[in-house]
Amino acid sequence: MRFLGVTETCDLLALYLELQAEGHEVRVAVTEPLAGGTGEGLIDRVVDWRSSLDWVGDDGIIIFESVSEDYGAIQDEIRGLGYHVIGGSAFGDRLENDRAFAQALLAELGFPAGHVHEFADTEAAIAFIAKNPARYVLKISGPDHASHDNYVGLLRDGRDVSAMLEANPVNTGTRFILMDFIEGVEVGVGAYFDGTEFLEPACLDWEHKRFFAGDMGELTGEMGTVATFEQTGGFFRRTLKLVAPLLRGKGHIGYVNLNAIVNEAGIWPLEFTCRFGYPGFAVLSPLQRTKWGQLFARMTGLGSDSFKTEDGWAVGVLITTPPFPWSRHEVNAPVGLPIIMDALDRDDRSHIHFGEVGRSRGNFVTAGLYGWTMVVTGVASTIAEAQSCAYLRAEKIVVPNGRYRLDIGDKLVGGELERSKALGIFGG
Template sequence: MRILGITETCDLGSLYLRLIEVGHEVRITVGEPLAAGTMLGMVPRVEDWTAELRWVRDADDQGLILFEAVGFGALQDRLRQEGYRVIGGSALGDRLEGDRAFAQQMLADKGLRIAPVLSFESRADALADLAARPRRCVFKRSASDGETFVGSFADGSDVAALIESRSDDAGAFVLQDHVDGVETGIGAWFNGRRFLRPACLDWEHKRFFPGDLGELTGEMGTVVTYERADALFDLTLARIAPELAAAGHVGWVNLNCIVNARGIWPLEFTCRFGYPGYAVLEPLQRLDWAELLARVADPASTNFPTSPGFSLGVVLTTPPFPWSRHEIDSPIGLPVQVGPASPEHLHWGEVGLANGRLVTSGLYGWTAVITGTGDSVAEAQAAAYRRVGSVRIPSLRYRQDIGDRLIAGELRELSSWGWL
């Protein structure tokens, strides 16, 4: 196959490496200047992706274009209309991810329970609302990559303090009432006509420190399974399949929810490749990436084979994570050493070659993901943490409790409520 990756920060580096390892042709473009070193010397780089379209078209049905980021949906729709096979998202996917109020209304129209959510342009209006109805709530910027702050005070005064520290011209945001329960994601591939089965369940760990302390990060670790997802899938993602088909969406769709004894409360969509989710799912996929992507791009496909059990991923980070080099001047080029490891469970992120040596690179400090699998979360956890020590990097940080909440009782709760 010929795969053209259109990237901002090259989050799918591990996927590109897997494709190259089994003989496929890959070319990528990297839009973010501070990510210029990511996968440098490891994945072939081009400057102008538009100049590579003929290269893709000449491969006929063996040519694919992959978009990693949100915000390129309209462009992807146009390329599909021109006859290219494109995997990534769509204009509708961009809106579902970026316009939270629109997404919540669509889900409410489909019969899902929605936690009260209000959109604001003015901080004065938001502060007035909190004063009139004090409550614990969540502050979210209305952009897909926007700031999120989960309030912990019952009267919302912590969220009010955050809003007061922001300026009126900082852009649209929403306040969503807080709901207690188990945060659970439901995800599946959409091929332009239908969702491929099976769907997966995921449990993310976004706080920086063990015990769910510290800043919200992009992700510190995830547990996934392709088993027992039908009940949650049928009540969530399956209901928006007609809209996705009408939009011609091709790619991953994930809906993050709070699940409790009373129901399912949707939070937000991811309508693109998820990082590190794609890497954590990889050990449970019984097709290599080329075979799976071919099925995602095939409107006649219906399913793909997976393995039972759980996969658990631990994100290995280096400074400036959880910030970026836009905010903090942090060194890159730190040496990376790898001891004995299972290569199928090592998923490189922001690394590249410098003078023939593997070093850290990139914008964020997403250095690698280590995975483990098992029949239970505990087995997958033990396997992943046995492998973590095989990677040595100066200033390496990672959480040591990925999966603990599920093992301690969250899976039992989901089962007792009838959702699994």
């Protein structure tokens, strides 16, 4: 089968490499100039993805990575021309980017409401906090902002959120929300949508978004994740499955994740991801018995109905290099640094998922815009064992200036997993 990747920065490099290893033909179009080295020497790169539509044909698959640059509307357009497309849709883009819109739809489905306040003016938000002092979470709507533009307030009167807004005002006309801070267990539920229904089983995931161990520092896209497909049906039916009627008929085919806070008062949805998240796809990969090519064929109606997964836990650790968590648009950090994996055996290498990596003079080297270098995974019947496997592999990899959090999964092992069970997140 032929696969065409359409991407700004080629975050899904590991996925394209797995498709290649399965025997499929793969081409990738990368639009970001500073991502020119990502995948170099590893995959077939094309300049203009539209020029490869005839090559894909009506029995190939086009994969879109992003929710920006009107990609959702473009996907709807080319689906209308008869091509098989996986990634998102215009509706999915809006669910992810328009936070207030998504919360309104979720409220109509019976989820809690009244805890989200939308603004398009910084001064109005500051005045709101002064009148309604409380602990808030600031989140910017739209795709054109970095994760560290968001801020989780710490003070009960909201003074720190006001200070952040004063020091870094949101661009005029850009919409953003203040969300009441809600204490509880943060968990995501994700599944693949085939245009009509979600494929089961769904996954549960616990993301680690801050830069430093101990949940210190700025918010990043993600530093590591713990995930499972085991005992996820009950929570899926109470959350993401309810969204299927909203997606049905919108042309959306791809992965959808709903992140939420769960506490004794109920389930409080936070946000959608309506695309393949990085490094989320890499953490799920070793738990999926169905190969990526077969899964994509199933989602587009070209294959069987099978979708098989493994029981147990996967722990994924993200190894980054500078300029992460910024980009090379802001920080002039070098690329082309050597990635040395001589100590890894064959099993270890199956758990290495390249991000921004290329090949130069026969060697793997760092590349790309952000410094998302790779994800290292471990899989076992317990979180602690999976965590140990992942870190033993990470220790064998040498990347100049490479860094990663040393506590991925610690909170779950230390009590959050038991609380998750008590809150009814598992079962069914």
